[in-house]
Amino acid sequence: MRHLYKTQAWPNQKWRWILPILLVSLFLATLIWLPWQAQRMEANERQEQLIADTLWVEQAIQFQLNRNDEMLRQIGSEMMSLHLSVDTVRERFRTLIKNNHEIYSILWLDSRDAMIAASPELPQLSKNVLSIQHSASGAVDFDSKTRCFSPMLEADSKNMYLLRCQIPLFQENRYTGSIVVIYRTAGILDELVPWWFAQENQIMLIDNDEKMYANRAAGGIGKNVYTHNRTLDLPGLQLILRTNSNKSEPKLLSNLLVLTVILLSLGLIWSLLALWRDISRRLAAEGALRQQVTFRTAMENSLVTGLRARDMEGRLTYVNPAFSRMVGYPAEEIIGRLPPMPYWAPEAIQEYQGRFTQLLAGTVPSEGFETIYQHASGQRIPVLIYESPLINEHGLQTGWMSSILDISELKRAQELTRRQEEKLNASAHLASMGEIASMLAHELNQPLAAISSYTTGAINLIKAGDINPELLQSALEKANTQAQRAGHIIRSVHEFVKKREPTRHSVGIPDLIASVMPLVEMQAQAGHINLQWDLAPALPPVLADKILLEQVLLNLTRNAIEAMQQTPPEKRILRVRTSADSAQNLVVVEVIDQGHGISDDVANQLFSPFFSTKSTGMGMGLNICRTAIEFHGGKLSHTDNPAGGTIFRFALPAADYKKSPVE
Numbered sequence: 001m002r003h004l005y006k007t008q009a010w011p012n013q014k015w016r017w018i019l020p021i022l023l024v025s026l027f028l029a030t031l032i033w034l035p036w037q038a039q040r041m042e043a044n045e046r047q048e049q050l051i052a053d054t055l056w057v058e059q060a061i062q063f064q065l066n067r068n069d070e071m072l073r074q075i076g077s078e079m080m081s082l083h084l085s086v087d088t089v090r091e092r093f094r095t096l097i098k099n100n101h102e103i104y105s106i107l108w109l110d111s112r113d114a115m116i117a118a119s120p121e122l123p124q125l126s127k128n129v130l131s132i133q134h135s136a137s138g139a140v141d142f143d144s145k146t147r148c149f150s151p152m153l154e155a156d157s158k159n160m161y162l163l164r165c166q167i168p169l170f171q172e173n174r175y176t177g178s179i180v181v182i183y184r185t186a187g188i189l190d191e192l193v194p195w196w197f198a199q200e201n202q203i204m205l206i207d208n209d210e211k212m213y214a215n216r217a218a219g220g221i222g223k224n225v226y227t228h229n230r231t232l233d234l235p236g237l238q239l240i241l242r243t244n245s246n247k248s249e250p251k252l253l254s255n256l257l258v259l260t261v262i263l264l265s266l267g268l269i270w271s272l273l274a275l276w277r278d279i280s281r282r283l284a285a286e287g288a289l290r291q292q293v294t295f296r297t298a299m300e301n302s303l304v305t306g307l308r309a310r311d312m313e314g315r316l317t318y319v320n321p322a323f324s325r326m327v328g329y330p331a332e333e334i335i336g337r338l339p340p341m342p343y344w345a346p347e348a349i350q351e352y353q354g355r356f357t358q359l360l361a362g363t364v365p366s367e368g369f370e371t372i373y374q375h376a377s378g379q380r381i382p383v384l385i386y387e388s389p390l391i392n393e394h395g396l397q398t399g400w401m402s403s404i405l406d407i408s409e410l411k412r413a414q415e416l417t418r419r420q421e422e423k424l425n426a427s428a429h430l431a432s433m434g435e436i437a438s439m440l441a442h443e444l445n446q447p448l449a450a451i452s453s454y455t456t457g458a459i460n461l462i463k464a465g466d467i468n469p470e471l472l473q474s475a476l477e478k479a480n481t482q483a484q485r486a487g488h489i490i491r492s493v494h495e496f497v498k499k500r501e502p503t504r505h506s507v508g509i510p511d512l513i514a515s516v517m518p519l520v521e522m523q524a525q526a527g528h529i530n531l532q533w534d535l536a537p538a539l540p541p542v543l544a545d546k547i548l549l550e551q552v553l554l555n556l557t558r559n560a561i562e563a564m565q566q567t568p569p570e571k572r573i574l575r576v577r578t579s580a581d582s583a584q585n586l587v588v589v590e591v592i593d594q595g596h597g598i599s600d601d602v603a604n605q606l607f608s609p610f611f612s613t614k615s616t617g618m619g620m621g622l623n624i625c626r627t628a629i630e631f632h633g634g635k636l637s638h639t640d641n642p643a644g645g646t647i648f649r650f651a652l653p654a655a656d657y658k659k660s661p662v663e
């Protein structure tokens, strides 16, 4: 899966657009050029058509004029050979004019150009025409004996031009007169140009100086787009036949082809743009996907948690590198496999099968479970597996996804901790044994010393022969009491060191003082010390192990007495003071001496076990005292005595008298 996508982008991404763009541009250019070319061809065709038609019209005019000429010659020759009467000639003229409306008038002139006959009668002809008529004799081409056209004559009525054609008549080479035919220039165009041509073109007769003699525009004025000038060569006169089509240039947009081309081009450009956009979007999406895949691959590769996906049949469909490393099989070796898997440890196959059946039944454990896998090397790996269903985009389950944690390290650490705890317990046990031993050694010192001194006293009495039963009994009873105390001490110390919940009772401070008083007094006497009891009258009891508290008090008084060994006898005062701190609900006991005091050096190590400044000291006393006081929720402290020496002070929380059990 990791190798499905190439991470490198296509290098010539920009250039791959060039070819399609070029092709499309070429296609569009061709599409645009084609109708333009078609339009040009159409224009050419029209022009050529006009030229051909104009030629045809010119030929038609020539033909008709020649025909008229021939007919008039025929009449002329008949006139001379048959000596036709003037009326007959006039009748023949009228018939001709009737059939040829382009002829305005026909005149018969004698050899001196005097008018013999005219049709129609010429009163309507202007003098202008007639005067010119007479002066026109010089125009007759007698050598060629052919007709001859005279220049244009302007009739009286405006814009009416007349064209005179003189046909000389000869008899045996003798000029006998002439027939003059007068054409209306407008008539030539009206009669000799076919109607269909006139409908589509403006036709004009002009001379070389562009002067217009006739104009026919039945279908409207010409558009000056398609024009053609055709010389109308008449004997003795040159006119120009100008045709000007009233058709306009073929319009590009009116052309269906052009419209189709434009629509096609627009469609093409639009689809190209859409394609471009779509491809750009796809490329962007592909880039994002590639980035995500790279990110996911990096994430998967960096994971230490194994990931495994299975389909609904339990076939492995995906494993990440961490999983492959964990079980020692490459992904391609295990993907696609159905259980039993190569990493199943033979001894746990039953368990796997059971769990797999459960999984197929759709029961996925909501919490992780522990099991073991077998590495390809055969090594067992404890693992913690979490399963969850794989749901596709339609909300349907397609399989299961599991994350697998290699908990070998955790197991190793747990085992190590367990072993260390065991060791610790063993050494703690040993330590408490040592503590018991040292405490007992320390605490039993006093009762043993007391027993020793009572029994020594008793022995001394017997040795002296002074057998006073009362004295002896008293000494032995006291020794007995101390022996019992020693027993109590052993039990208390044992209880205390084992840190079991002590059997606490309500202890009255006066009781406590009374218990230790004989021993303290005995020690004080031995040290020549002035012992003072400064006891508060009514103190609340405390909840405590009485023996432990007695030991604390005995330790403190013994230290005080020992500190005053070098003190002058008059200053050897040991004061035991009890008081109540009602504000903090405490009961306070102070042991005040005037001994050598405590230097800063000593103060720093005062409570350390086995710290002692004394040659025979064990250095455990204060340590035991503080532990015992703190064990009862109290506090042991010391201050300098203003009168010299030290004050040791312990405060214990006062018990609720009413609730406390009565001893």
Ligand code: ADP
Pocket: 555, 559, 560, 563, 593, 595, 596, 597, 598, 602, 606, 611, 612, 613, 614, 616, 617, 618, 619, 620, 621, 622, 623, 646
């Ligand atoms: P030990 O009495 O065996 O030396 P302790 O723990 O009882 O052990 O005392 C530790 C040290 O504290 C003593 O060696 C002594 O130097 C000092 N000390 C204890 N009590 C007093 C006191 N009341 N005045 C001066 N020094 C004291």
